[in-house]
Amino acid sequence: MAELQLQLESGKTVTAPAGSKPIDLLDDGRKVGSDGVLAAVLDDQIWDLHRPLLTGGKLRFVTFEDAEGKFVFWHSAAHLMAQAIKELYPESLLAIGPPIADGFYYDIDSPHAFSQEDFPEIEKKMKEIVKRNLPLIRKELERDEALALFRKMGDSYKVEMIEDLNESLTVYEQGEFVDLCRGPHVDRTGRIKHFKLLSVAGAYWRGDEKKKMLQRLYATAYPTKEQLEEHLTRIEEAKKRDHRKLGRELDLFSFHGEAPGSAFFHPKGQIIWNEIEAYWRKKHEDAGYQQIRTPFLMNETLWHKSGHYDHYRENMYFSVVDEQNFALKPMNCPGHCLIYANHQISYRDLPLKYAELGTVHRHEKSGVLHGLFRVRVFTQDDAHIFVTPDQIEEEAAKVVQFIFEMYRDFGFEDFRLELSTRPESRVGTDEMWDKGEAALANALNSLNLKYQINEGDGAFYGPKIDFHITDAIGRSWQCGTVQCDFSMPDLFNLDYIGADGEKHTPVMIHRALLGSLERFIGILIENYAGDLPLWLSPEQIRVLPISDKTLAYATQVCEELKAQGIRASLDVRDEKLGFKIRDAEIHKVPYMAVIGPKEAEAGRLSLRRRKEGDLGAQSVESTAVRLREEIDSRVVH
RNA sequence: GCCACUGUAGCUCAGCUGGUAGAGCAGCUGAUUCGUAAUCAGCAGGUCAACGGUUCGAAUCCGUUCAGUGGCUCCA
Structure with a gap:
């Protein structure tokens, strides 16, 4: 041997x-x-x-500490769950059951409609199988043997999978249970001890909308009880940060059946919006952008011209007025093109940067709506940069830097970039694509940035760079995007007069930094768990008189702070100090100013910081200075 | 859009197998004049998502619609 x-x-x-x-x-x-x-x-x-x-x-x-170990562990746990389900509901057919980021799932076709109530029973059965400590046995089968086996068992999904494969296969056996699987697995069911079923959801067979909807059971498993509990705690923590919950509790915004998928911003939420907007406008002014505003409702012919009618009609809202067809804009670019076309542009005018906080309406499918993250009306922090092909690289690099600068001001330090290249179906010549992809890649390389390449993931009109930010609990959000567009300038017959006196077609760079204001506000809320940086806090300091004996002085303090441009409020309620502090803490007010006879006497205030406690006596002036500095430098606490 | 689930006071929720609604918090009023995360008492607040059906009788059972939740699909 x-x-x-x-x-x-x-x-x-x-x-x-x-x-x-x-x-x-x-x-x-x-x-x-x-x-x-x-x-x-x-x-x-x-x-x-x-x-x-x-x-x-x-x-x-x-x-389990290794990625491969987790893969095997969760994959085996999926088999364990599948076996339990098969034993409890023998009429169930198994589709696929892979490991995922934090656990695993199994897609099942069953006449039994699974619900949370079934979870304890399934978990109990799983424990029983763990106790049996069955060995997981790997067997290699010829395709025909495997087909025969799963046909005999009536496992139509496995049969369909095998039919698509043209090779010898492996199955794993544990006791009576056999599953088609590439493996590998842990050696015995006894290895998997701590697990929990989490949710059940619908999922199309093979991810195809036209195919049957299966039941997907999500679950997770860990080697120790502590790790499992830690994971469940993490889920709870994430729930506490849910911007939908915090938005309601902090009275920032609401949603109503009268406008599904559309946020109603309350006074406090609007303050956050206004702060972001003021900051954004100033930054764009400084960066050489010209700000514009384009209409919401425009004649349908515009959308025929731009191609949206052909490609994006499903997501658009239409209206007939005076026997003319109109559409609500789902994007801002065509409007920007109209403004561009309104002028005779020289190469000396390029790059030309039009920026707009453009509110767009998109008819998203009802099932995809999700708080501020996925809405039907939202405001993009949009801009279109018209450039000569030679300017793409430099302008793209500027945008990339601009994006980073802005993210840092909001307290995000951790980013991930993706460069998406030409898809199968596209417009423009290969030469244009070569140039565009190279320009974007060069822009990133010139800044020494690491990025992931997504081959074929670009828009049909050009390559793009997507920006993902990582939040405080490690989740990743796509926000910014920089997209080359070789198509739209053509469709709108845009041109500029070159140095040669001839007409040339500009390239358009679409870009958004924050993505949409709604979504970004949602991300901020979740990232900070509602404890927003001072500059974004709707209520920056709350003045708390100890009793109405000091109310007059407290009122004066509050007014003085307001005069310094600080959002100060006064808690006039006839309550004890402890009550007022608790209430301010719950409402996530960053600073509190306690005013009692001592302070009134000395002409001072006792400052308290949210989550930190008493900072001691201060003068009103020094408090105002302190807060102003923290606001103006956008300190992330 | 699809599958499953949910919808009771501003919020969080209770309401058993059908007999016309209940708590805590928040709110309001009064008492209390208080020192760094909850003072006490009282009051008020609901077409039980909407519509239709079954029934002597529906928050409860059935159907439809709307909205939301978890996913899937989509995300020019």
Whole structure:
């Protein structure tokens, strides 16, 4: 029998007969188990502990701490759940059950409609199977054998999958339960101890809207009880940050059946909006943008010309007025093109930057609406930069820097970039695409930025860069985008007179930094869990008189702070100090000024910071200075 | 749009197998004049999402619609 050379993690090389199993080569002191080794990795391929090795290479062992270990653990947990479901509801058919970011799911076709109430029973059955400690046995089958097996079991989804494959396959057996699976898996069901079913949702078979809707059961599993509980706590924490909940509690905005998917901003929410808008306008003025405003309702012919009618009609709102067809704008670009076309543009005018906080209406499908994150009317922080092809790179680089500057001012430091290149279906010549893709890539390279390339993911009209920010609890949000457009200037017959005296077609760069104000406000709320930086706080300081004996002086303090441009309010209620503090803390007011006889006497105030407590006595002037500085420099607390 | 679930006071929720609604918080009024996260008492507040059906009788059962939640699909 042939000998295999295997390099182990310890650095030593061992020789083993072909057909040896990884589990036999485990270093001394390492044990298999949920809190130990779960699988092996031979070179880059994950390998079952009991699967014979046929070639040599680098062999290492992975635990739950490794990405490969998690994959195997959750994948096996999915099989465990599937077996439990099969035993409880034998008429269920299994589709697919992969591991995902924080756990796993299994798609099931069953006459039984699963609900939360079924979870305890399924979990109980899973525990039982864990106790049986069944070995997971890998078996290689020829395609025909596999087909016969799953046909016999009536597993039509597995049969359909096998029919699409043209190779020999593997199945994993645990007791009576067999599943088509590439694996690998943990060696026994006993390895998986702590798990929880989380939710049930509909999911189309193979992700195809036209195919059958299956029931997707989401769940997660961890090696220890503590880790599972930690995960569940994280879910709870994320729920506490939910901007829909905070928006209601802090009285920032609301939603109403009269305008589904459209936010109504309350006075406090509008303050946040206004602060962002004022900041945004100033930044754009400084960056050489010219601000414009275009109408919401425009004649339908415009949208025929721009191509939106052909490609985006499903998402548009139409209206007939005076027997003429109008549409609400779903995008701002055509309006900007009309303004451009209104002038005779020289190459000396380029780059020409038109910016607009443009409110657009898009008829999103009812099921996709989600708080401020996915709405039907929203305001894009939009701009269109008209450039010569040679200017793309420089202008794109400027936008990229602009975006970073702005994100940092809002307290985001962690970004991720994606460059999307030409899709199958597209307009423009290959030469244009070469140029556009190279210009965007060069812009990023010139700034020494790392980015991921998404081949074929660009818009049909040009390549793009997408910006994702990572929030305080590690979630990623797509906000900014920079897109080249080779198409629209053509459709609108836009031109500029070059140095050669001839007409040329400009390139348009569409860009948004924050994405949409609604969505960005939602992200801010969740990122800060409602504790917004001072400059964005609707109520910046609340003056708290200890009793109405000091009300007059407290009123005076409040007025003085207001005169300094600080959003100050006064809690005149006849309540104890503790009550007022608690109320201000709950409403996430950043500062409190406590006013009692001592302060009135000394002409001072006692400053208190949200979540931190008493900062001691201060003069009103120094408090105003302190707050103004924190506001003006947009300190992220 | 699709699948599942949900809709009771401003908010969070209770209301068993049908007998015309209840709590806490918030709000208002009064008492209290108070020192760094909840003073006490009282009052008021609901077409039980809407519409239709079954029934002597519907918040409760059935249907339709609307809205929301979790996903899927979509995201020019």
